[in-house]
Amino acid sequence: MSGANHVDIRTLSHPETATLEGKNKFLGFWFFLGGETVLFGTLFATFIALRNRVATGPSSQELFSLPLTFLSTIILLVSSLTSVFAVLAMKEYKIRQMQLWFWLTVVLGLAFLGLEITEFKEYVHEGLGYTTSAFSSSFYTLVGTHGCHVLFGVLWISALMIQSYKKGITTVTAPKYYVSALYWHFIDVVWVFIFTIVYLLGILGG
Amino acid sequence: MTANAHALAAYNQRKGFLSWLWTWLSTVDHKRIAILYLFGGGLFFVIGGIEALLIRIQLAVPQNDFLVGSTYNEVVTMHGTTMIFLAAMPLVFAMMNAVVPLQIGARDVAFPFVNALGFWLFFLGGIVLNTSWFLGGAPAGGWTAYAPLTTEFLGTGSDFYLLGLQLSGAGTLMGAINFMVTIINMRAPGMTFMRMPLFTWTSLITSTLILFAFPPLTVGFFLEFFDHIFHANFFNTAKGGNAIIFEHIFWIFGHPEVYILVLPAFGIISEVVATFSKKRLFGYTSMVFATVLIGFLSFMVWVHHMFTVGLGPMANSLFALATMTIAVPTGMKIFNWLFTMWGGQIHFTTANLFAVGFVPTFVMGGVTGVMLAVPSADSQYHDSYFVIAHFHYVIIGGVVFGLLAGLFYWWPKMFGKILNETLGKITFWTFFIGFHLTFFPQHFLGLIGMPRRYFTYFPDEGFNTWNLISSIGAIGMAIGAIVLVINIVITTAKGQKAAGDAWGIGRTLEWSIPSPPPEYNFAQTPLVKGIDTFWKEKMEGNKKVTPAEPLGDIHMPNPTILPFLMSIALTIAAYGFIFANQTSASRPLCLVIAAFGIGLMLLLMLIHSIKDDPGFHYHKEEIIEIEKGAE
Ligand code: HEM
Ligand SMILES: [Cu+2]
Numbered sequence: 001m002s003g004a005n006h007v008d009i010r011t012l013s014h015p016e017t018a019t020l021e022g023k024n025k026f027l028g029f030w031f032f033l034g035g036e037t038v039l040f041g042t043l044f045a046t047f048i049a050l051r052n053r054v055a056t057g058p059s060s061q062e063l064f065s066l067p068l069t070f071l072s073t074i075i076l077l078v079s080s081l082t083s084v085f086a087v088l089a090m091k092e093y094k095i096r097q098m099q100l101w102f103w104l105t106v107v108l109g110l111a112f113l114g115l116e117i118t119e120f121k122e123y124v125h126e127g128l129g130y131t132t133s134a135f136s137s138s139f140y141t142l143v144g145t146h147g148c149h150v151l152f153g154v155l156w157i158s159a160l161m162i163q164s165y166k167k168g169i170t171t172v173t174a175p176k177y178y179v180s181a182l183y184w185h186f187i188d189v190v191w192v193f194i195f196t197i198v199y200l201l202g203i204l205g206g
Numbered sequence: 207m208t209a210n211a212h213a214l215a216a217y218n219q220r221k222g223f224l225s226w227l228w229t230w231l232s233t234v235d236h237k238r239i240a241i242l243y244l245f246g247g248g249l250f251f252v253i254g255g256i257e258a259l260l261i262r263i264q265l266a267v268p269q270n271d272f273l274v275g276s277t278y279n280e281v282v283t284m285h286g287t288t289m290i291f292l293a294a295m296p297l298v299f300a301m302m303n304a305v306v307p308l309q310i311g312a313r314d315v316a317f318p319f320v321n322a323l324g325f326w327l328f329f330l331g332g333i334v335l336n337t338s339w340f341l342g343g344a345p346a347g348g349w350t351a352y353a354p355l356t357t358e359f360l361g362t363g364s365d366f367y368l369l370g371l372q373l374s375g376a377g378t379l380m381g382a383i384n385f386m387v388t389i390i391n392m393r394a395p396g397m398t399f400m401r402m403p404l405f406t407w408t409s410l411i412t413s414t415l416i417l418f419a420f421p422p423l424t425v426g427f428f429l430e431f432f433d434h435i436f437h438a439n440f441f442n443t444a445k446g447g448n449a450i451i452f453e454h455i456f457w458i459f460g461h462p463e464v465y466i467l468v469l470p471a472f473g474i475i476s477e478v479v480a481t482f483s484k485k486r487l488f489g490y491t492s493m494v495f496a497t498v499l500i501g502f503l504s505f506m507v508w509v510h511h512m513f514t515v516g517l518g519p520m521a522n523s524l525f526a527l528a529t530m531t532i533a534v535p536t537g538m539k540i541f542n543w544l545f546t547m548w549g550g551q552i553h554f555t556t557a558n559l560f561a562v563g564f565v566p567t568f569v570m571g572g573v574t575g576v577m578l579a580v581p582s583a584d585s586q587y588h589d590s591y592f593v594i595a596h597f598h599y600v601i602i603g604g605v606v607f608g609l610l611a612g613l614f615y616w617w618p619k620m621f622g623k624i625l626n627e628t629l630g631k632i633t634f635w636t637f638f639i640g641f642h643l644t645f646f647p648q649h650f651l652g653l654i655g656m657p658r659r660y661f662t663y664f665p666d667e668g669f670n671t672w673n674l675i676s677s678i679g680a681i682g683m684a685i686g687a688i689v690l691v692i693n694i695v696i697t698t699a700k701g702q703k704a705a706g707d708a709w710g711i712g713r714t715l716e717w718s719i720p721s722p723p724p725e726y727n728f729a730q731t732p733l734v735k736g737i738d739t740f741w742k743e744k745m746e747g748n749k750k751v752t753p754a755e756p757l758g759d760i761h762m763p764n765p766t767i768l769p770f771l772m773s774i775a776l777t778i779a780a781y782g783f784i785f786a787n788q789t790s791a792s793r794p795l796c797l798v799i800a801a802f803g804i805g806l807m808l809l810l811m812l813i814h815s816i817k818d819d820p821g822f823h824y825h826k827e828e829i830i831e832i833e834k835g836a837e
Contacts, residue, residue: 031383031417050447055444
């Protein structure tokens with residue numbers, strides 16, 4: 001099973017799937033993302049059904065501002081790019097570069113979270129509490145669930161990077177780095193949907 | 207000293223009860239996890255069964271006052287919830303853990319750690335739910351937990367339901383991913399998809415259904431939980447919420463769920479019928495096709511649970527048609543089983559009795575299912591005892607009979623001893639007759655107008671006789687179950703030892719290795735040459751399956767307590783949220799406890815990420831010793 005130990009790891013072009021364990025992690029994680037897709041799908045469906053049920057509270061047209069969410073979107077998209085660079089560096093065993101790109105991803109993730117928190121604070125200030133209306137509950141739940149995923153991603157990638165100084169790039173660690181980047185792309189894709197369905201549609205009214 | 211010798215030495219130091227407990231709490235061996243699932247699920251099956259008997263005592267005579275009002279609602283809710291989530295599901299996982307890796311010639315599952323975590327989450331989730339009895343009252347909104355009943359009108363029992371099932375649901379999801387990857391990635395050389403035994407196939411499809419059906423349930427429960435604990439408005443009409451959304455979400459999960467349960471039962475029946483007819487399964491390819499088709503269709507029919515909601519004639523007709531379509535692949539399966547038996551040398555062992563009893567019983571449930579799929583007729587049947595009769599015919603006549611067939615069939619493989627056949631046959635006949643006595647009359651009760659979930663009826667409604675018969679039948683089922691328990695005790699104490707090929711006519715790979723198998727399952731990974739490869743080898747005069755590799759060292763994962771601790775952490779979080787709702791004074795403290803539980807979970811995940819498990823090796827010499835001892 002661990003035959004790859006005897007080979008010089010640098011000759012492997014795909015260290016993340018070189019062992020059976022790596023292959024399992026890879027496939028299992030894809031399935032996990034399949035489940036996550038359904039999870040977000042259900043949240044989106046609920047949001048779409050409730051997005052105009054504002055009761056006495058403010059509506060999305062009154063609240064959302066395009067420049068702010070546009071900035072968040074750019075930040076998250078760029079962070080996806082940096083995580084791609086990190087994985088490319090990993091495949092070439094350039095550990096310093098990999099660490100650099102992943103740390104950059106983490107910083108961008110934190111910036112995104114910062115913006116999100118300011119945004120939520122602003123909305124609460126303008127009268128959109130969690131319990132204000134069906135719209136507010138479904139909005140905060142959908143976007144907040146995504147935010148929690150970003151937070152988890154930030155913690156996870158940071159934990160992996162701190163360890164990477166000691167463990168390097170091996171057939172054990174490579175699948176972990178790879179899978180964390182996959183996760184990061186996933187939350188990025190979810191955000192693209194949030195941006196269109198929640199914000200763009202919300203501002204346009206539709 | 208090797209890691210294994212270390213483990214052994216450590217084991218010898220801590221003898222006695224504590225070390226016994228430790229081995230079970232920290233095991234990552236799928237065969238042991240199977241036993242844990244079996245006894246965990248068995249425990250909840252007994253609890254759910256007692257609840258069923260209480261229901262039947264109350265309904266035995268008109269205007270009974272044994273269990274009335276909300277107590278009755280609690281018992282009915284807990285009966286349904288326990289049976290579905292805490293008995294049937296884990297028992298399915300018990301079979302999958304015990305058998306699937308052996309059937310595909312694997313030494314382990316893909317994620318032993320996650321497998322253990324899945325079990326502990328299920329088990330502690332079940333405990334959380336059941337502690338509600340002592341901590342302020344059980345949930346009473348029915349196993350379907352519709353909103354706004356559950357979110358606005360019932361007490362804290364709902365929180366136990368929502369959070370307990372959230373835990374066990376997470377465990378189920380993990381288990382499913384583990385089995386999907388195991389089956390796809392870990393098959394022995396030559397075990398192509400179209401050579402996989404039917405039980406492995408149905409396990410794969412069931413796991414896929416879990417992967418796509420459980421996340422909606424997770425979301426649905428979270429939304430109710432937010433409504434109930436944080437006063438969100440998803441289902442609160444006064445602030446724009448819409449309770450029908452919950453019904454959709456629940457049944458988008460709920461209908462696939464019934465196929466999640468019954469597909470593995472189909473798989474078991476396919477194995478048992480073929481083995482005890484001494485024939486290859488008739489129509490293997492069409493069986494696989496039917497399984498996949500049922501899995502696919504099961505996501506297209508959920509509205510048949512909502513015909514009376516008023517979604518309009520278009521929606522109702524489409525979903526009615528889709529529902530009736532499922533009868534086609536199911537019918538294919540029925541005929542394939544019959545043709546497998548046709549002309550075979552049928553051995554009526556207990557396992558096979560359950561399989562043979564399954565066929566007509568399940569067909570009856572299927573027939574009432576198609577009746578219910580007609581929307582206009584369903585306006586009459588809905589929420590009556592006719593529905594109760596229908597789903598017990600499919601769930602007990604299908605899932606439970608299938609599981610019992612599998613239990614008798616694979617017990618020798620799991621425990622190395624054959625269950626007593628005489629007692630087994632007593633179990634079959636009492637359970638089978640008791641079952642039909644209990645549930646057949648409920649068809650008539652439904653048709654003459656007895657509504658479900660009501661705690662009593664008047665003497666002049668014409669319900670008396672049927673209800674009394676139904677309650678008497680329940681005694682028969684209880685006797686069958688008690689005899690089964692006695693059987694297990696007697697067999698464990700002084701049962702007859704089973705050979706590797708316990709029935710002498712095994713066809714698939716699990717019968718080619720000792721009973722119970724050594725920790726590493728296969729000393730040498732087998733080479734698979736076709737469907738029923740072990741049977742093929744025997745027909746060619748070989749005692750053993752051709753190996754695909756020379757004898758060598760085998761790498762195994764170390765036991766670990768982390769999965770158990772992680773489940774404890776999440777249990778703490780669950781209780782924190784539950785009690786946050788009970789008194790407003792202690793709310794902040796409880797929320798802090800919940801946050802602590804989640805933090806603890808994250809910490810344990812970090813520890814798991816940092817501590818790579820090097821595993822240990824069985825050395826060639828050790829393996830030769832063990833294999834000799836097993837013969
Ligand atoms: C694995 C076995 C079983 C499963 C999965 C199961 C499942 C269920 C479910 C889901 C319900 C619906 C509860 C509700 O509507 O709230 C139910 C109701 C019921 N079950 Fe079972 N059950 C099982 C075994 C039994 C047994 C052994 C008996 C009797 C001996 C029984 C008697 C009843 C009765 C009387 C009801 C009707 C309660 C009512 O709606 O008034 N069940 N069962
Ligand atoms: Cu259904």
